[in-house]
Amino acid sequence: MAIIQIVRLSYFILKKYRPNKFVVGALAIFEIINQFKQMELPVVEQKPLLSICIPTYNRVSYLERLLSSLLSQIDSLDGKFEIIISDNASTDNTEKYCAQVVSENSCVSYVRNVQNEGWERNYSNLYIKARGRFVWLIGDDDYLMPDALPNIMNMLDGNINADVVYIDSQAHSDGFIGSKENITYDTYNTNEKFIQRVGVFFTFISGVIINKEKHLVDITLIDKYMNTDLNLLAWVYTALVNGNYFIYVKNKYVVVQVGNTGGYKLFTVFASNLTRITNDFFPVGTKNNTSIRKSAMLLLLSYIGRDNKKFESENYISVTDRAFGDLREYKNIYSIVYRSPFLCKFVFFVHRVFSKLNSIFIRLLMSIKKVIC
Structure with a gap:
């Protein structure tokens, strides 16, 4: 609209002053353009392609390992993703460590709950805060293989309409380093074979990426299944039911800390x-x-x-x-x-x-x- 106004004003000035006063008219036009340049135009927020959301509680050593695996892979990904850490009122060194990470990395943000709200609520809070087109919730005790993040980002960029992406995983072992490898994946246009392949492991939330832009779930639906320890399945299942494009990444990019769960039936x-x-x-x-x-x-x-x-x-x-x-x-x-x-x-x-x-x-x-x- 501002450019159209400049054109209209320019036409009016030239018409008013006519050729014999062209210089005066031109100076007036330049003055208008100069004022336009000094105007503060509204900044349009660019949404990241991917939000990596990390819920954490009293696991600072595991969190350091996960963030190290992520931040070591971000050189070519500036502006395309965000990392959100939601601290469930940890009593260890998590807050101090996260403050340092945030100060050194603009892509990382940190939120601390006043009190422990339970892990399910902490997960759903992250779902609300995520701004990316795709959302990936990763447990603080899991981490990624070398080059996993840029490969996954490129895959998402080329499959912008994917509804659900599942990434295969492997167990962590002491001394494990891992090697770089090109991404390979299968695509599905119906949910039946995709569901048959993944099965119960849709509950492994660190392996699931959801297109939030296409499947914005009412948070009350997630709350409906609170205290089941599987409330986020509501979001995954919604995308599976309503989607028509699914991806299974065959690379075992997610490394899982085995035997690190419990406390429930x-x-x-x-x-x-x-x-x-x-x-x-x-x-x-x-x-x-x-x-x-x-x-x-x-x-x-x-x-x-x-x-x-x-x-x-x-x-x-x-x-x-x-x-x-x-x-x-x-x-x-x-x-x-x-x-x-x-x-x-x-x-x-x-x-x-x-x-x-x-x-x-x-x-x-x-x-x-x-x-x-």
Whole structure:
């Protein structure tokens, strides 16, 4: 609008003074342009492509490792992303450490809760604060492989309409460094095969990136499932139900600190609560509903007969009977296997062996294909 006004004023001045007074008119025009240059134009905020959101509580050493893995990869990404840390009233050195990081990195912001609001509320607060088109919530005890961030950013930039991105992961081991590798991923135009591939691991929030711009979820929906330990599934499931473009990143870019969870009833969360939320989004009997819950049954199988002192005690048989009792696979197989820790270990071992052989077979076929082509 300002440029149009300049043109109109210029035309008026030239018309008024005519050619014989052109110099005077020109000087007037230059004065108007000079004043226009000095005007303070409104600044349009540029939204980042990606918001990396980190909830934390009393884990400053893990947080340092995560931020180190992120900040070492940002040289070419200035302005394209933001990092938000939400501190749930830590009593360790977290606040002091974050203040130093924020002072040295303009892309990092830090918020501290007055009191501990619980991890679910801390996660949902980050969801609200995130400004990016895509939002990635990463647990403070996980971290990224070298070059993971720029590769993921480039992938998102080239797939701006992706609804959900899932990134594969690997377990941390002491002395682990990791190596740089090019990104490889599969895309899906329907949610069925994507859900079948990821299954229960949609609950692993560090591996999930959501397009917030396309799927802005009412926070009351997330609050509906508060105290289930899976409330953010409401956001993930919303994007899965309404989306039509999904990406599975095959690189194991996310490194997970194994054995660093607990303090809840494992079977109540991943059988009862998971079933409740899944049934609300995917009707019972549909392939998507069955895929997710069957995946959860297999995950829980691996915990039966193990030392699970980090989790609260519970009668897991009664929990799984109620949660999975409508599934044919549970009635015919899992309900029997679950009652024998030895069978659980054996079945899970066989499953792992077959999965490993299948993976080797697929890689072999791909190698043969490359040689032939």
